[in-house]
Amino acid sequence: MSATPEEVARETLEVVPLAMRVIRGHMRSQRTAELSVPQFRTLSFLERRPGASLTDVAEFIGLTLPTMSKLVDGLVARKLATRAFDPADRRCVILELTARGHSLLETARASTHDYLAELFATLVPAERDQVVAAFRALRPLLTSPDETHRPASRRDNVYSGN
Amino acid sequence: MSATPEEVARETLEVVPLAMRVIRGHMRSQRTAELSVPQFRTLSFLERRPGASLTDVAEFIGLTLPTMSKLVDGLVARKLATRAFDPADRRCVILELTARGHSLLETARASTHDYLAELFATLVPAERDQVVAAFRALRPLLTSPDETHRPASRRDNVYSGN
Protein backbone atom coordinates (compact mmCIF):
# COMPACT_ATOMS: atom_id res chain seq x y z
CA MET A 1 0.00 0.00 0.00
CA SER A 2 2.47 2.61 1.21
CA ALA A 3 0.21 5.51 2.04
CA THR A 4 1.58 9.04 1.89
CA PRO A 5 1.30 11.40 4.86
CA GLU A 6 -1.22 13.34 2.77
CA GLU A 7 -3.46 10.31 2.47
CA VAL A 8 -3.26 9.81 6.20
CA ALA A 9 -4.21 13.45 6.67
CA ARG A 10 -7.17 13.19 4.32
CA GLU A 11 -8.54 10.03 5.90
CA THR A 12 -8.12 11.53 9.35
CA LEU A 13 -9.94 14.70 8.41
CA GLU A 14 -12.83 12.74 6.98
CA VAL A 15 -13.25 9.97 9.51
CA VAL A 16 -12.45 11.60 12.84
CA PRO A 17 -15.45 13.96 12.73
CA LEU A 18 -17.71 11.01 11.95
CA ALA A 19 -16.36 9.08 14.91
CA MET A 20 -16.67 12.10 17.16
CA ARG A 21 -20.29 12.53 16.20
CA VAL A 22 -21.09 8.91 16.97
CA ILE A 23 -19.41 9.14 20.36
CA ARG A 24 -21.07 12.44 21.24
CA GLY A 25 -24.46 11.23 20.12
CA HIS A 26 -24.23 8.17 22.28
CA MET A 27 -23.11 10.09 25.37
CA ARG A 28 -25.88 12.62 24.92
CA SER A 29 -28.52 9.95 24.61
CA GLN A 30 -27.55 8.18 27.81
CA ARG A 31 -30.53 8.83 29.98
CA THR A 32 -28.78 7.36 32.98
CA ALA A 33 -25.44 9.07 32.56
CA GLU A 34 -25.83 12.02 30.28
CA LEU A 35 -22.44 13.63 29.82
CA SER A 36 -20.75 15.71 27.15
CA VAL A 37 -17.46 14.40 25.86
CA PRO A 38 -15.40 17.06 27.68
CA GLN A 39 -17.31 16.35 30.89
CA PHE A 40 -16.63 12.66 30.50
CA ARG A 41 -12.94 13.29 29.90
CA THR A 42 -12.74 15.60 32.88
CA LEU A 43 -14.31 13.01 35.17
CA SER A 44 -11.88 10.40 33.82
CA PHE A 45 -8.95 12.65 34.57
CA LEU A 46 -10.16 13.33 38.11
CA GLU A 47 -10.61 9.62 38.70
CA ARG A 48 -6.93 9.11 37.98
CA ARG A 49 -5.74 12.34 39.52
CA PRO A 50 -7.88 13.04 42.59
CA GLY A 51 -7.08 16.40 44.09
CA ALA A 52 -5.96 17.91 40.80
CA SER A 53 -6.17 21.68 40.40
CA LEU A 54 -8.18 23.48 37.77
CA THR A 55 -5.00 24.26 35.87
CA ASP A 56 -4.00 20.58 35.88
CA VAL A 57 -7.30 19.51 34.38
CA ALA A 58 -7.51 22.36 31.91
CA GLU A 59 -4.04 21.60 30.59
CA PHE A 60 -4.63 17.92 30.24
CA ILE A 61 -7.99 18.24 28.55
CA GLY A 62 -6.79 21.13 26.45
CA LEU A 63 -9.22 23.83 27.53
CA THR A 64 -8.61 27.35 28.77
CA LEU A 65 -9.07 28.09 32.46
CA PRO A 66 -12.35 29.99 32.07
CA THR A 67 -13.82 27.20 29.98
CA MET A 68 -12.77 24.57 32.48
CA SER A 69 -14.01 26.69 35.35
CA LYS A 70 -17.46 26.73 33.82
CA LEU A 71 -17.37 23.06 32.99
CA VAL A 72 -16.49 22.29 36.61
CA ASP A 73 -19.34 24.56 37.74
CA GLY A 74 -21.65 22.17 35.96
CA LEU A 75 -20.08 19.07 37.47
CA VAL A 76 -20.27 20.55 40.96
CA ALA A 77 -23.88 21.63 40.43
CA ARG A 78 -24.71 18.04 39.47
CA LYS A 79 -22.83 16.79 42.54
CA LEU A 80 -20.43 14.75 40.42
CA ALA A 81 -17.36 16.52 41.79
CA THR A 82 -16.33 18.76 44.67
CA ARG A 83 -14.24 21.91 44.53
CA ALA A 84 -12.40 23.10 47.64
CA PHE A 85 -9.61 25.55 48.38
CA ASP A 86 -6.15 24.17 48.83
CA PRO A 87 -5.16 25.04 52.42
CA ALA A 88 -1.51 25.16 51.38
CA ASP A 89 -2.19 27.74 48.66
CA ARG A 90 -5.59 29.28 48.79
CA ARG A 91 -5.41 30.38 45.17
CA CYS A 92 -5.62 26.76 44.06
CA VAL A 93 -8.66 24.55 44.06
CA ILE A 94 -8.71 20.85 44.81
CA LEU A 95 -11.05 18.83 42.65
CA GLU A 96 -12.38 15.42 43.60
CA LEU A 97 -15.02 13.07 42.30
CA THR A 98 -17.96 12.35 44.53
CA ALA A 99 -19.23 8.81 44.94
CA ARG A 100 -21.92 9.75 42.50
CA GLY A 101 -19.31 11.04 40.06
CA HIS A 102 -17.42 7.77 40.26
CA SER A 103 -20.46 5.66 39.62
CA LEU A 104 -21.81 7.86 36.84
CA LEU A 105 -18.43 7.79 35.14
CA GLU A 106 -18.33 4.03 35.34
CA THR A 107 -21.82 3.75 33.94
CA ALA A 108 -21.05 6.10 31.06
CA ARG A 109 -17.78 4.39 30.28
CA ALA A 110 -19.23 0.89 30.29
CA SER A 111 -22.17 1.97 28.19
CA THR A 112 -20.00 3.73 25.62
CA HIS A 113 -17.55 0.86 25.41
CA ASP A 114 -20.41 -1.55 24.88
CA TYR A 115 -21.95 0.66 22.25
CA LEU A 116 -18.73 1.08 20.29
CA ALA A 117 -17.77 -2.55 20.67
CA GLU A 118 -21.10 -3.53 19.19
CA LEU A 119 -20.68 -1.01 16.41
CA PHE A 120 -17.27 -2.50 15.66
CA ALA A 121 -18.46 -6.08 15.96
CA THR A 122 -18.30 -6.62 12.22
CA LEU A 123 -14.59 -5.85 12.04
CA VAL A 124 -12.50 -8.93 11.44
CA PRO A 125 -9.57 -9.55 13.80
CA ALA A 126 -6.99 -8.17 11.38
CA GLU A 127 -8.97 -4.93 11.10
CA ARG A 128 -9.29 -4.65 14.86
CA ASP A 129 -5.54 -4.98 15.15
CA GLN A 130 -5.08 -2.31 12.51
CA VAL A 131 -7.36 0.10 14.33
CA VAL A 132 -5.67 -0.43 17.68
CA ALA A 133 -2.21 -0.12 16.11
CA ALA A 134 -3.26 3.01 14.25
CA PHE A 135 -4.61 4.76 17.32
CA ARG A 136 -1.57 3.81 19.36
CA ALA A 137 0.67 5.27 16.68
CA LEU A 138 -1.39 8.46 16.44
CA ARG A 139 -1.92 9.09 20.12
CA PRO A 140 1.49 10.52 20.97
CA LEU A 141 1.32 12.85 17.97
CA LEU A 142 -2.05 14.18 19.08
CA THR A 143 -1.23 14.73 22.73
CA SER A 144 -0.62 18.37 23.56
CA PRO A 145 1.27 19.07 20.35
CA ASP A 146 2.05 22.57 21.60
CA GLU A 147 4.01 21.17 24.50
CA THR A 148 6.57 20.04 21.99
CA HIS A 149 7.85 23.53 21.58
CA ARG A 150 7.32 24.72 25.12
CA PRO A 151 10.12 25.16 27.61
CA ALA A 152 8.45 22.64 29.90
CA SER A 153 8.43 25.36 32.50
CA ARG A 154 5.32 23.97 34.05
CA ARG A 155 5.67 21.96 37.19
CA ASP A 156 5.46 18.26 37.94
CA ASN A 157 3.45 17.07 34.95
CA VAL A 158 4.26 13.67 36.31
CA TYR A 159 1.22 12.29 34.67
CA SER A 160 1.16 11.82 30.95
CA GLY A 161 -0.51 8.48 30.36
CA ASN A 162 -3.95 7.83 28.95
CA MET B 1 -1.97 -9.09 18.60
CA SER B 2 -5.62 -9.98 18.12
CA ALA B 3 -7.34 -7.03 19.72
CA THR B 4 -10.82 -7.47 21.15
CA PRO B 5 -13.70 -5.23 20.10
CA GLU B 6 -13.52 -3.76 23.61
CA GLU B 7 -9.92 -2.71 23.08
CA VAL B 8 -10.89 -1.08 19.82
CA ALA B 9 -13.68 0.74 21.63
CA ARG B 10 -11.37 1.93 24.39
CA GLU B 11 -8.71 3.21 22.01
CA THR B 12 -11.32 4.94 19.92
CA LEU B 13 -12.86 6.67 22.91
CA GLU B 14 -9.48 7.92 24.02
CA VAL B 15 -7.85 8.95 20.78
CA VAL B 16 -10.72 10.34 18.71
CA PRO B 17 -11.36 13.30 21.05
CA LEU B 18 -7.65 14.14 20.94
CA ALA B 19 -7.66 14.09 17.17
CA MET B 20 -10.82 16.16 17.05
CA ARG B 21 -9.27 18.77 19.30
CA VAL B 22 -6.19 19.04 17.08
CA ILE B 23 -8.30 19.41 13.95
CA ARG B 24 -10.64 21.95 15.52
CA GLY B 25 -7.77 23.95 16.96
CA HIS B 26 -6.10 24.19 13.60
CA MET B 27 -9.25 25.23 11.78
CA ARG B 28 -10.01 27.86 14.37
CA SER B 29 -6.54 29.31 14.13
CA GLN B 30 -6.66 29.76 10.38
CA ARG B 31 -6.67 33.49 10.00
CA THR B 32 -7.24 33.20 6.29
CA ALA B 33 -9.97 30.58 6.37
CA GLU B 34 -11.44 30.37 9.80
CA LEU B 35 -14.06 27.65 9.81
CA SER B 36 -15.55 25.34 12.39
CA VAL B 37 -15.43 21.65 11.62
CA PRO B 38 -19.17 21.43 10.84
CA GLN B 39 -18.90 24.51 8.62
CA PHE B 40 -16.00 22.93 6.79
CA ARG B 41 -17.89 19.70 6.32
CA THR B 42 -20.96 21.55 5.10
CA LEU B 43 -18.95 23.45 2.51
CA SER B 44 -17.36 20.16 1.40
CA PHE B 45 -20.75 18.60 0.97
CA LEU B 46 -22.05 21.54 -1.05
CA GLU B 47 -19.01 21.41 -3.28
CA ARG B 48 -19.91 17.85 -4.24
CA ARG B 49 -23.67 18.36 -4.19
CA PRO B 50 -24.40 21.84 -5.48
CA GLY B 51 -28.08 22.65 -5.19
CA ALA B 52 -28.64 20.38 -2.21
CA SER B 53 -31.53 21.17 0.12
CA LEU B 54 -31.21 21.91 3.81
CA THR B 55 -32.53 18.45 4.61
CA ASP B 56 -29.92 16.84 2.34
CA VAL B 57 -27.07 18.60 4.10
CA ALA B 58 -28.46 18.14 7.60
CA GLU B 59 -28.86 14.43 7.04
CA PHE B 60 -25.44 13.95 5.60
CA ILE B 61 -23.64 15.97 8.23
CA GLY B 62 -25.80 14.53 10.98
CA LEU B 63 -27.37 17.70 12.36
CA THR B 64 -30.97 18.56 13.01
CA LEU B 65 -32.71 20.96 10.66
CA PRO B 66 -32.74 23.92 13.07
CA THR B 67 -29.05 23.50 13.75
CA MET B 68 -28.23 23.32 10.07
CA SER B 69 -30.49 26.26 9.35
CA LYS B 70 -28.47 28.38 11.75
CA LEU B 71 -25.16 27.09 10.46
CA VAL B 72 -26.22 28.00 6.91
CA ASP B 73 -27.28 31.44 8.19
CA GLY B 74 -23.66 31.96 9.13
CA LEU B 75 -22.30 30.73 5.81
CA VAL B 76 -24.70 32.98 3.90
CA ALA B 77 -23.85 35.95 6.11
CA ARG B 78 -20.19 35.39 5.29
CA LYS B 79 -21.06 35.08 1.59
CA LEU B 80 -19.64 31.57 1.37
CA ALA B 81 -22.93 30.09 0.18
CA THR B 82 -26.26 31.17 -1.28
CA ARG B 83 -29.71 30.06 -0.26
CA ALA B 84 -32.63 30.31 -2.70
CA PHE B 85 -36.09 28.86 -2.95
CA ASP B 86 -36.61 25.89 -5.22
CA PRO B 87 -39.06 27.05 -7.91
CA ALA B 88 -40.33 23.49 -8.27
CA ASP B 89 -41.16 23.20 -4.58
CA ARG B 90 -41.07 26.43 -2.72
CA ARG B 91 -40.74 24.72 0.64
CA CYS B 92 -37.23 23.62 -0.29
CA VAL B 93 -34.13 25.71 -0.43
CA ILE B 94 -31.31 25.33 -2.92
CA LEU B 95 -27.86 25.77 -1.46
CA GLU B 96 -24.81 26.63 -3.51
CA LEU B 97 -21.26 27.64 -2.81
CA THR B 98 -20.19 31.09 -3.92
CA ALA B 99 -16.86 31.58 -5.63
CA ARG B 100 -15.59 32.79 -2.30
CA GLY B 101 -16.91 29.67 -0.62
CA HIS B 102 -15.10 27.48 -3.12
CA SER B 103 -11.81 29.23 -2.66
CA LEU B 104 -12.05 29.43 1.13
CA LEU B 105 -12.84 25.73 1.27
CA GLU B 106 -9.83 24.94 -0.87
CA THR B 107 -7.60 27.08 1.29
CA ALA B 108 -8.86 25.50 4.50
CA ARG B 109 -8.56 22.01 3.12
CA ALA B 110 -5.03 22.46 1.83
CA SER B 111 -3.93 24.08 5.06
CA THR B 112 -5.41 21.37 7.24
CA HIS B 113 -4.01 18.60 5.08
CA ASP B 114 -0.58 20.19 5.26
CA TYR B 115 -0.83 20.64 8.98
CA LEU B 116 -1.88 17.06 9.65
CA ALA B 117 0.61 15.66 7.15
CA GLU B 118 3.38 17.47 8.98
CA LEU B 119 2.07 16.27 12.31
CA PHE B 120 2.10 12.72 10.96
CA ALA B 121 5.49 13.07 9.32
CA THR B 122 7.19 10.93 11.94
CA LEU B 123 5.02 7.92 11.20
CA VAL B 124 6.90 5.21 9.37
CA PRO B 125 5.32 3.82 6.18
CA ALA B 126 3.92 0.75 7.90
CA GLU B 127 2.18 2.95 10.46
CA ARG B 128 0.76 5.19 7.76
CA ASP B 129 -0.67 2.14 6.05
CA GLN B 130 -2.18 1.00 9.32
CA VAL B 131 -3.85 4.35 9.90
CA VAL B 132 -5.29 4.52 6.41
CA ALA B 133 -6.48 0.92 6.61
CA ALA B 134 -8.00 1.53 10.03
CA PHE B 135 -9.95 4.59 8.96
CA ARG B 136 -11.16 2.88 5.81
CA ALA B 137 -12.41 -0.01 7.90
CA LEU B 138 -14.11 2.27 10.41
CA ARG B 139 -15.69 4.71 8.03
CA PRO B 140 -18.65 2.62 6.89
CA LEU B 141 -19.45 1.75 10.50
CA LEU B 142 -19.52 5.41 11.47
CA THR B 143 -21.59 6.69 8.58
CA SER B 144 -25.18 7.40 9.56
CA PRO B 145 -25.49 4.34 11.77
CA ASP B 146 -29.19 5.08 12.20
CA GLU B 147 -29.82 4.69 8.51
CA THR B 148 -29.08 1.02 8.93
CA HIS B 149 -32.44 0.46 10.50
CA ARG B 150 -34.38 2.99 8.50
CA PRO B 151 -36.74 2.05 5.69
CA ALA B 152 -34.69 4.15 3.29
CA SER B 153 -37.85 6.08 2.63
CA ARG B 154 -35.88 9.20 1.85
CA ARG B 155 -35.41 10.08 -1.74
CA ASP B 156 -32.48 9.80 -4.09
CA ASN B 157 -29.63 9.63 -1.58
CA VAL B 158 -27.62 8.85 -4.65
CA TYR B 159 -24.57 10.16 -2.97
CA SER B 160 -22.96 8.27 -0.18
CA GLY B 161 -19.22 8.55 -0.75
CA ASN B 162 -16.73 10.62 1.15
Added chain:
DNA sequence: TATTGTTATACTCTATAACTATA
Protein backbone atom coordinates in the same frame (compact mmCIF):
# COMPACT_ATOMS: atom_id res chain seq x y z
C1' DT C 1 -52.37 16.07 6.59
C1' DA C 2 -47.44 15.74 5.70
C1' DT C 3 -43.13 18.06 4.56
C1' DT C 4 -39.63 21.88 4.60
C1' DG C 5 -37.78 25.11 6.85
C1' DT C 6 -37.42 28.96 10.44
C1' DT C 7 -37.98 31.01 15.09
C1' DA C 8 -37.87 30.65 20.00
C1' DT C 9 -35.57 28.94 23.78
C1' DA C 10 -32.06 26.79 26.37
C1' DC C 11 -27.78 24.34 27.17
C1' DT C 12 -22.85 23.29 26.49
C1' DC C 13 -18.40 24.42 24.43
C1' DT C 14 -15.17 27.69 23.41
C1' DA C 15 -12.34 31.87 23.57
C1' DT C 16 -10.48 36.62 25.11
C1' DA C 17 -10.45 40.29 28.32
C1' DA C 18 -10.95 42.08 32.78
C1' DC C 19 -11.15 41.24 37.44
C1' DT C 20 -10.26 39.19 42.48
C1' DA C 21 -7.69 36.92 45.77
C1' DT C 22 -3.54 35.07 47.14
C1' DA C 23 1.39 34.49 47.13
Added chain:
DNA sequence: TATAGTTATAGAGTATAACAATA
Protein backbone atom coordinates in the same frame (compact mmCIF):
# COMPACT_ATOMS: atom_id res chain seq x y z
C1' DT D 1 4.76 41.36 40.43
C1' DA D 2 3.11 36.79 39.23
C1' DT D 3 -0.19 33.01 39.66
C1' DA D 4 -4.88 30.64 40.16
C1' DG D 5 -9.39 31.21 39.34
C1' DT D 6 -13.75 33.58 38.37
C1' DT D 7 -16.80 36.76 35.98
C1' DA D 8 -18.18 39.14 31.84
C1' DT D 9 -19.04 38.82 27.25
C1' DA D 10 -19.55 36.77 22.84
C1' DG D 11 -20.20 33.36 19.24
C1' DA D 12 -20.73 28.58 17.56
C1' DG D 13 -22.81 24.05 18.13
C1' DT D 14 -26.44 21.44 19.74
C1' DA D 15 -31.23 20.05 20.80
C1' DT D 16 -36.54 20.24 21.36
C1' DA D 17 -40.79 22.56 20.72
C1' DA D 18 -43.66 25.62 18.29
C1' DC D 19 -44.65 27.83 14.21
C1' DA D 20 -45.17 29.24 9.01
C1' DA D 21 -45.48 28.12 4.34
C1' DT D 22 -46.18 24.95 0.86
C1' DA D 23 -47.63 20.65 -1.13
